[in-house]
Amino acid sequence: MGNGLTQTINIGGASGYWGESAMATPQFLAHKEAGGALDYLVYDYLAEITMSILARAKAKDPSKGYATDFVDYVIRPFADRIASSGVKLLANAGGVNPEACGAAVREIIKEKGLDLTVAVITGDDLLGNKDKIAAEGLRDMFDGRDFPDVDKILSINAYLGAFPVAKALAAGADIVITGRCVDSAVTLGALIHEFGWEATDWDLLASGSLCGHILECGPQVTGGNFTDWEDAGDIAEIGYPIAEVAADGSFVTTKPDGTQGIVNVGTVSEQMLYEIGDPQAYFLPDVICDFSEVTIIQQAPNRVQVSPAKGRPAPATYKTCLTYADGFRAGTYVTHYGGNATAKAQKFGKAALDRANKALRVFNLGEYTEFSQEIMGAGSQFGEARESDEVVMKLAVKHPDMRACAIFLKEVSGLALATPPGLSGFTGVRAKPSPVVRLFSYLTPKGELPVKIDVGGNVITHTDALFSPTPAPIPHTLPKPPQDADTDVPLIKLAWARSGDKGNKSNIGIIARQPEYLPYLVAALTPDIVEGALSHFMETSGAVEVFHLPGSHSINFLIDNVLGGGGPASLRNDSQGKGYGQILLRQMIKVPSHIASQI
Template sequence: MATAGKTIRIGGASGYWGESAMATPQLLEAGVDYLVYDYLAEITMSIMARAYAKDPQGGFAGDFISSVLKPHGPSIAAKGVKLIANAGGVNPISCGAAARAAIKQLGLDLKVAVITGDNLLDQLDAIAAAGPSEMFTGAAFPDKSKIASINAYLGAFPIARALAEGADIVITGRCVDSAVTLGACIHEFGWREKDFDLLASGSLIGHILECGPQATGGNFTDWEEAGDISNIGYPIAEVSADGSFAVTKPEGTGGCVSVGTISEQMLYEIGDPQAYFLPDVICDFSKVTIDQIDQDKVVVSPAKGHGAPDHYKTCLTYADGFRGGTTVSFYGFDAARKAQKFAEHVFARAETVLRGHNLGDYSETSIEIIGADSQFGAFGSDSSPREVVAKIAAKHPDAAALSILLRELTGLGLATPPGLSGFSGARAKPSPVVRLFSYLTPKNEIGIQIDSEGVPIDYAVTLGQAFDPSAIARPAAPAAPDSDAAMVEVPLITLAWARSGDKGNKANIGIIARDPEFLPYIWSALSTTSVAERFAHFVEGGAAAATIEKYYLPGSHAINFLIDAVLGGGGVSSIRNDAQGKGYGQILLAHPVAIPAAWADRLVQGDIE
């Protein structure tokens, strides 16, 4: 296969199950070779597992059929665009059947391949008997009667094989998010299992595309630059055989593609940027460079790869009691104090009722006064807001205890301090707490199969190798800034972009200097200690108990922080207002940074950008 000079265009058309359906027609009109769809997250898998338990034909992302194939199948076929989607959820076979039925109904000639092997729920007894420990916390294996889903995170090579067998549409279950893109690159360019640098580069492309418009101005620090987000453009990667790529978006759409947007997305939800583990390769993004070459177009250099791990990360979800909560608003004088007092009395009344029913105390409670800087802890403003929202929530092993809380919250409405308000509707209901448990499964214990239009193909997994992150050569930290100059403090947002997200119960916060000249000052100001203090109110035990890792990415003039046990369990196991750390970057952007006084005037005048 001759690939020199060859490029392909891949459109990132979905970042989660339930996202807007506007991407597919937009990207088809712009012209692409592939459309990739990422529908899955750990929470999504547990939801799909419950749906499958109720209906053996369910448990997949039906949006892929109803919002992609049925309305746009003719255009997809006419343009020769190939689709890769992890829409299969916990039931890829039914998803494949639904796709084939839709294609037949439309009278199209499109071949569908379905990849299975990730779903390990039918091996629950054997897995429970082996009793693997949680890979991050060391926790014991949960009660197997409460487990909803078990899925290994597969890689990209089975996808490439399905494409080589002539598939126009490839449907998978749980694979790593970036694999839907890497699979296309492997197929088109003939990359092999030991082309680790190329595989890391293709994984980076997938990582940039996997959250759709987050690469084109969504969640961007300089959010006003995104313009008309009602018509935001979805990302397109123009990929070369050497692993380099450009990112752009369809003409005439809103949003923006810049060094800032792509840098933020590169750091989104990663841990160690020099040891980002994926099933096909261990990626090193630390020296990747991102350069603006045109309006709404950047070019990204290739990444480096260390090798492939000898295991698949495997995640199971399990039920662990119930949670419940809601929000109410207060306005007027002393709004925050009124809201706090109201919430405290709601719990006091509910706990009295619990004792009467012999239900025991709530295992965890949460009061957050949104609008009173509750997310900023000790670094919040002392001002007295005149309107706030109180978020009140709790956990308990028994759903009845949450029903009591929600009933008493409503029932205290006539005894409240003045200014209580809220959008009327049905009373909130308890919901299951779904926890995540991650462990490692040796690759040789996973059997992968490809169904290519009814023809079964057993895919042989290439085994990897053990990898020791301590052997990584770490870049030298930025040189200490000049200490003799007169200094002034400015908020970090003046000097940097930030993007944050979750990794289970961990949060990552990526900080990218707007100018390389700023980085030494940012590095010096943002110590692990000062960052711990900013998030002390989110960590059990406070700042002293916080575990924080700090990494340097010299290629993109960036820093990545990984904060452990800071999300109250994360996902739907948390009762926090921000259970996924999406706003944590905004908290850190308020951190003061000392810079030379001479720069302050230049920053105001816009001379340093």
């Protein structure tokens, strides 16, 4: 067990992705300077598409390939205040070039004459081994696809864990920069260091990972993307999250005083279910987490208590994500308004595709491999096709040859004088073809991946320990269907919802607003009903998995093949399923009349 020497650690979640607002760092520093408790700031910048973008940047310029936001919007303007505050910074800003990121940060610190020690963690980047990896005959761990053409690979990165971060802190680091690690690892690393947690403290490691998961998307737990969005106040001034963590792994989620947003059971529950898949088997490099029995309780306004989680021994492998180029895509938006706008848009879209196909035949380029047309304002996101007097249409194509994508964009633009009336759009910038980036996932044995930690020139090595697996917990039984339901009410009156992506899968969490509502949600939201609500997006049927989280009175749905390939490989308007929870919230749910009369 941990040594428990420190009572409470306060950690602020300052970034959820590369490109997010830069307001978190000054907000947290002002909180600290006003007497607020704050020990660490954690920054999450990386996603699979980010890795491919950074890899292309490094290929063009060996000094690039990291999240420049950390250098330009955190270190450069605030290094003096960071040094005087005593707050330590932990960031996966290194991308595919942690050394360059570390060098840029160290140069700024030197210029300002500050006494801050920077650690750089490397070992996750496997791109240099791509030929050897290709020879292993690997298949994608989720859908069985063959290994891609080596010449098309953009990045290969194993997802590291938290113990290298903890070692860097133990060696005196004030700022820790990693390459690809799991999003929650920066938070867990701080807790391992502060509390002395060991590699076999499974429940503590799972609890710390849950804390990191709550913080990793920044204001998404303080009112961002919240079902009850009206309660978040002025989101221009939204507060970023702070976790007050105890040595037993429990923590309170809150935000700085004087900021907008909201922290309640709904915001925290939504974030806990966000993109977790099976809540009893959330695989991380340091532990396999079970969040199913975690309880979430409102302690006071904007203060929510989260109980410890359960954990099992860490897997013997690292999840490894490879990105590769797979042709090109092009897309753009046009608008129509006036009478019969939907019909006008449909005719315009068909004509654009017909013209482009005719041009492809002239240049002997072959057909488009995929075409997507969605008409927003006419119900396309809900599987409907209703008439409207104002619509936005998204048109997109895929093709192996970039020239074919350029032809499509030219024909969309060139149709402007032949269009039905009411065409409009924001002008001045034309869309351009871009590479289609696909994700290939596999497992790398831990023994094959030595990790290096450079703390101010002192290099430490790290290899994660290996453990024997233990049986998975028995899945929780769903509540029995009630027999007294007789009145229809909208699901949004009974539940909060949050959705997101897991590759080409969508994850939709549904949380009962009151525990007594849960049996009615379970009875109404069967896999068939969920599939029916999303059938216009689904590529295969019978692909809905259901998981129960009794501790938080919630259900998690994992739906396969529903994102058109997912992320940068998709032509969808919502390629990450961010709005799928909103679709489910329109469902009508039968409840007893006494419940219906109360909501």
